[in-house]
Every structure is written in structure tokens, then in C-alpha cells.
Amino acid sequence: MNRRTLLLAGAGGLAAPALVRAQGTGPIRIGLLAPLTGVVASGGREIVEGFQMYWESVGKRAGGREVETTVEDDASNPDTALQKARRLVEQANVHFLFGNLLANTGLAVANYVRNTGTPYFIPVIAADDLTQRSRIPNVVRVAGYSASQFSRPMADWAFKQGWRRVATVSQDYTFGHEQCGGFTQKFTELGGRVTQQFWHPLNTADFSPYLGQLANAGVDAVFAMETGADATRLIQQYNSFGLKRRIPLMGSMNATDQSVIRTMGTEAEGVVSVAHFAEGSTNPATQAFVAEYEKRHQKLPSLYGFSHYSGALWVAEALKKVEGRAEDRDALLKAVRETELAGSPLGETVRLDGYGNPVYTAYVRRVERNARGQLWNVPIATYPNVDQFWSYEAEAYMRQPSYSRSFQGVR
């Protein structure tokens, strides 16, 4: 087969009308940025797995056109992320960008696309202000969440358990400040007290100094905002210092994600967190997704894999609406913003709020062992309609400062 027939075979069928419009020739080109090396390489791997799993399930087509994904490694490094984003946009001429895992890589790329206008979809980049105070019109959080979104229902649930004094321990960066801010503001508004907040550097090898202080803090529960290796270490050391038996542990959604608990043992059982996704849910749509993911990748899906599968689905739906015209950025972005996603693994219809952040049913989840002995997150309580502002009025809320170490919204 020569090159021409190959092209014809690839572009055949539904692609023909697109060719006639002289716009949208050739495949839709997507640039996927994921950390395939560096500290969060395993999460990056799952981003690619989830994303590709969706496209393979639909024969790599959307809106009647072939879809071609170029994966670039951001190396868990913002400078590299920026360099690769430039390459995808300026050299590979992708129609839009997807991905990144670490907030710093996502913020670097967002700053870049602000000038190029390239649509950039961020299912995992959770920095609050990207859909709040400093929105960028072409950056949309499809199938993602904002950092403080689910720690508010966590606070509400904690208060309902009768806990009145809570300490937080968190990685010292924006993602942690925001998750703890959501928790602290809500919990103190309800009448609880956040007695102490411990901020530690990312990749803290030894948590013992904090655990010693937590043991004597006289609190009813602890909220831990941790990701990756820090999450593993905190949960492990919390247990080995005997705190787990004495003080209930709540985690951020990332602290008990599959990417963390799949290599852990009994020390993780019973930790509670809040998220929109729970791989241990009995919802048939969720279970079908989890089973399929496990069949393909021999592991239960993490938030990273799930979010990029759903994100791909979301954008594919929008591409269908614009008949595959990925070149028309404004139309595509508009369609993405207006899409109400029915077929996601969550088994509920998901839409974006007016600021580009999804609205979900939030689940309080507990880490339990399933019938096959794997640890997973099982829903134990439900909060419907949780958006990034929840009980607050959006504009009024955004007049308060962004969460930081010094501003945690304490009432």
C-alpha cells in the first residue's frame, strides 16, 4: 500500500464530509503531557493508560475524525513541561493539550497557553484559582476537581462524627494549603476548632517529629493532606507510632488513592477521605470501568487513570457536537463547557459550573479490603451537588483571599 491509499483508508468513511469543508483535514492531533520519569512517574503512567484506554475503546475516532495522540514526558519538572508543551504546540501542531500531574507543571503550561490560546484540558491539575480568581479562557478542568472542593464535605462529615478538635498535617505547597483551607474554613464555621496545622516540605523522609506532636495534641481526629510517597509514609508511620488506634485519621482524596494504597497493608485500612470517585462503589458504571481497567492493566484504577479516561470521554463528546472541527478553538471550548457528560464511569451526569469546574456527587470513602484482598475505597456517605464553592456564593467567595499558609479561612 502506498502512502496515498494509506491516507485514504485512514480518512475514509465519516471523515469525507470534513474534507469537503476544507477545514479539519487529517487527524485530530492531541498532545498529552504526563510525567513518565521523575518523582511521580507511576501516576504519569496511569494518566497515559487511562487516556489511551478511552481512545482505544472507540477506535481512536471522535466527531468523525481519526484521533492521533502524541505523548510527551514532562519529567515531573515544570521547565521540561514547558519545553514539551512548546514542542507539541509549535512543532507537532496539536489542536489541544491534555494532562500534566504536578501543579507546578500544570501552572507552567497554563501560563504558556495563556498567550498561544491553545485549549488545555487539566483533569488532574487542581489549583483552585485556575477556575476561580485567575481563570484562563482556554484552560478547562474537564473531569477534574479543584483542590478545596472535597475537603469541605470532609469537614462537614467530621463535625457530624462529633469531632470538635482536629489537627491538620499537610505538604507545604499550594495544593495542600487549598485542601486544608477548604477543610479548616468549613470546620471552623460549623463550630469546630482546628487546633494545630503542621506544614512539612514535600518528600519528608521522617514524619516522627510531627507524629510526636500529634500524639500529644489532644485532638479528636487528624486530617492529612498528602500525595505520593509522603502519603505512604505518613499512613505507615502514623500506624507504627500507635496513633491509628487512638486518633481517627482522615486523608485528602490523594492520600488514599489507589496509587498509594495498592502497595500498602493493614495500616491503610479504615482511613477515611472524600472524593467524587470511589473504585469500591457498587455503582454498575463504576464497576464496569474498574473491571475493564483491571483487565487491561492488572491493577485497580487510580484517580489519575480515571480522570484521564473521563477527560478524554468529555472532550470526545464535545468533538462530536462540533463535528470534529478541532481547529475551531472557540467552538470546541464552548462545546466542552456546555457538555453534560452522561456516560462517565461515575454513573451520574456531570456538568461544569459557570467557571469551568465540574459539579459532582461527593463520596465519603473508607479504605477496606475487597473479596480478593485488595485495598480499595468504599463509599460510606454521600453529598450530592458538590461544586467548587459548595455552600458559598461564588462571587462573594472569590473576594476572600486564596488559601495559603497564612489564610485558612478560620472563623
Add this chain to the structure above:
Amino acid sequence: MLGFQLLNGFTFAALLFVVASGFTLIFGLLRIVNLSHGALYLLGGYVALAVSGWTGQFAAGVLAAMAAVALAGLALDQGLLRFVRGYELRQVLLTVGVAFVLNDLALVVWGGDTFTVPTPEALTGATEVLGVFYPTFRLFVLAAGALVFMLLSLLIHRTRLGALIRAGVDDAEMVAATGIDIRRVFLGTFMLGSALAGLGGALGGAFLSLYPGADAEILVFSLAVVIIGGRGSLLGAALGALLIGLLNTFGQVWFPELAYFVVFGPMALLLAFRPFGLFGRPA
């Protein structure tokens, strides 16, 4: 509370000492700043994870880690470093390259998930010391660190090999001139130092977990320990480890905003007065 935090500092220091002692032995005798020492630590941790998983024996994992990393040290020394013998800076940069390759290899083989080396039943749980309940495994690491210090001290100060190593630290050429095959002493030291990185990896893998990047974390701490202690000094490494371990613990308690600075600030201050560390001498 003070006793508890002291224990935290001592146990962390014990792990740092095990890793840094290997580093300082190699640095002292061979003049090689082995920047792949962290990668060897990580490799040891992964080997311990695999072997203790297969055999169900933590001890088997520890021994396998030491043996495997000693062999890696042998391969590194005979396979690569021999080509740049005598060129100090080429050796350092070569080991940087080795660190890149080893870490990437570990990522391919073990994936990037965070793993913890399983510990035996007897070492899990807590033990009462000084009126507080303290994780048994951390006390075990403390004992292991003390044991390594004693054994290495005996080796250095009471054996013929130790005498050669001490003489070699001061003047390698002179030792060679006496007709002793200093190369074999060098190779043995390199393998011993590597085995200590492997031991550290097995212990650290149980206590701090293994993941891509763990190598750089431990390397940074070991560098600080060796720089403070001075090249080739075992006592220096022990004091350096204690200082860093305690600073790390109490720094996090008292000045949480300055966590890194509390560790490296005093090191910089010390260097301003003693550029070769507590017990180091100009090369």
C-alpha cells in the same frame, strides 16, 4: 516529649550513619565522591523488597541487598571507574551518569509506585522505652547503626586491612610503595562501602519507603553528613549523622518553616570555619 523527639533524632541519625559511612569510606580511601551512592541505596532497597517478598524473610532481604549492591560496586569499579582512574573529577561525573542510568533502570523494573520493605512480625509494633511507646523497627535501626559503627571501628582500628585503609587515606602512594597491592584494598573498600549503601537501602526501605527520588533525598543527607564529618572519618560520619538527625528532628519541631535551612544552614556555617569538616584534612 523531649525523650521521644531525641529518639526520633537518634533513629534517623542511625540510618544516615549506615549510608554515610559507606560514602565516607570510599571518599576517604579512593578519593571518589560516589554520587551514585544514593542510587545504590535505592537499588539495595528494591533488592531487599524483592527477596524478602520471595522468601518471607527480612534477614534474607537484607543480606541479598548487601550482596547485590556490593556486586554492583564491583561492576562499577572494574567495569567503568577503571577507565578514569586517577582523574578525580571524571570519576565524580561518571558516577553521576551511573546514578541517572540506575535510577531509570529501577523505574523500568519496579515502576514508580511507593513500596515499603516488609518487616518481620517481631520488629513491628511498639516497645516501651523511657516511658514512651516507640516503634520497635526504629529501635532496631538504632541498634543496627550502633553495631555498624562498632564493627567498622574494629575493622579500621584493629585489623591489618584497617591499618592499610588508614594509611591509604593519608597517603595512598606511600602504601603502594611498600609493595602492598593497594588496588585490592581499594576494591575491597569500594565493595564494603557499596554493601553499606545496600544495607541502608534495606533498612531505609522499611522505614522511609522506596520510590523514584528516594535516592536523591538520602544522598543529600549523606553528603551533608560527610561534609560535616570530614573525608574518610568514621567518627566524623557518626557525629555528622547525629547532628543532622537531631537538627532534622528538632528543626521540624521548632522551626517548621525553615526545615531545610535548619539542616544545611549550620553545615554552611561550619564550612565557613572548617572547610574540610570536623575531622577532615586537605587532600
Add this chain to the structure above:
Amino acid sequence: MTAAASAAAGVLALALLPFALSAFHVGVATEILIFALLAMSIDVLAGFAGRTPLCHGAIFGTSTYVVILSAHAIPLPLAMLAGIGAAGLLALLFGVIAVRTSGVYFLLLTLALGLIVWGVCLRWTAVTGGENGVRGDLRQGWLADARALYWLVLAAGTVLAAAMWRLVRSPFGLTLRGIKDSPTRMQALGHDVARHLLLAFVASGLFAGAAGALYALYNDFVSPTTVALPQSVEGLLMAIAGGVGTLFGALAGAALLIGLELFVSAWTERWPTVLGLTAILLMIVAPEGLVGKAGAIMGSRRSTGGIR
């Protein structure tokens, strides 16, 4: 052709390059020029004073931070001067501590000092934004154009490279070389070795700072990875790959490493392995670097021997 004429021809060729390249590749070429400057600043110390540092990534990145942070308050040219000044001050501080040592100890010490800078950038969140870094807004107006930025960097780079060339060939530079070969002899001849080394360190830091200031324009973003150890290692590897002691070889070194990364990462995800193998091979096969090696092969010039 005289040296001046061939240098002029080289600069002219570089100036014409953007007409042959896509906007993206112009960006890559800009990055190569900036890192070549960093590598040259390292070579001033490593190749001419015999002191190999592993802290220049930190000095370079400090300047980037200062430029991006201060550009919010003062005009851009002043911000860039502030960045270079901060880099010089930092180099002075490091130099005071480090110049008393040499060889591998110097390397280790500067490495540790660089780590402190990284720790501060990571932890001083109120100012540096911690892990998330700081976004700039420097690429305004004509600077937004990739080619314009390239020419600016090329012009600045030419001036800086010429300045470094003058420096290493000046009487001061000759004294440095004397110190490199035999510090004790120079001391005996009445030269203040420590003071010379300190001045060389500060000069090298100022040049690294200038490269960092240009990087602020190019990247418009800075985070702790810009001051982290791998940055210092890559800068040094570029200097070595080009040829330590050749000064302009750094350009070849930077082009080799950045080009390699660009093309290798299109084929494989295993870039760290390729970088590592490159470092190993360089040390074993061509420690005198590309330019040094080429010179030795063609016999036109004595090999400098490269890094030892």
C-alpha cells in the same frame, strides 16, 4: 582567517539561523545559546582556574528568580541588572567559603552550597511560591516574538562571550591559569591566590547570572527545579562535552545535550538513561570534549586534556 574574523563569521551565521528554522526550533536555538553562556561561565572557573563548581545552576536560577520577581515592581532592564547583581553577591558568598578548597572537595562544597539555595527556594513560599514557582509576564510586546528574542539573546551572548574571552586572556586570566597549574608556585611568586580565585568566582557568577536573566525572558517562569542540582550538573556536562578550557566549546556542548534531549525523547522515554550514558561515555572516551577532541584528532592544536 584571523580569530576575530572567524568569530564574526560565526556570529553572522548564528544571526541568519532563524531564517532557516521554524519558530519552535528558534526557541530551541535560544535555549542552546542561554545554556552555552551558563556552560561558558562554568568553564571560566573549571577550565581556567582549575576549580570545578557544581553550584552554577543555583546561581543562574537565583538570577532568574530575582528578575521574574522584581519585574513586577521595576522596569525589566533594571530587573535584569538586579538579577545579575544578586547572582554576583551569591557567588561572592559561595566563593568566600569555597576558594580555600580545591579538586573534588571544591566540587562537593559548591554542590552543598547550591543545595541550600534550592532548599530556600522550595521553602520560602511567601516569596518564591515554593514548589509551584513564580509566573512571569515578561514576554510583552516585541519580546513575544521568538525570533526577536533569539536575536536579543544572541547579541547579549556575543557581548558576554567576548567579555569572558577577554577575561581569560587578560593578565588576570593568565594568573588564574598559573594558579590552576600550581597554586603554591603562584603563592610563592607573591600572588594572592585566594583573592584571585574569589574574583574569578564572582566574575563567573556574574556571567551565570546574566545567562539566568536571559533565561527569565525565555522561560517566563521559574521554580525550584531551575536552581536544583540537575541544572548544575547539566551545565557542567555541557562545559565538559564542549571541552573544558576551550570556552567557546560550550556552545557545541550545549547544542549536543539539548539537541540530544530533543531528538532522543521523540524516540524513547528513557531520556535519563541516555543522559547518564552520555556522561559516562564522555568521561571515558572524550573527557577533553568535542572541541578538544576534534582539535587533537586534526592535530591542529594540543588537546587541553579536559576535565581531570
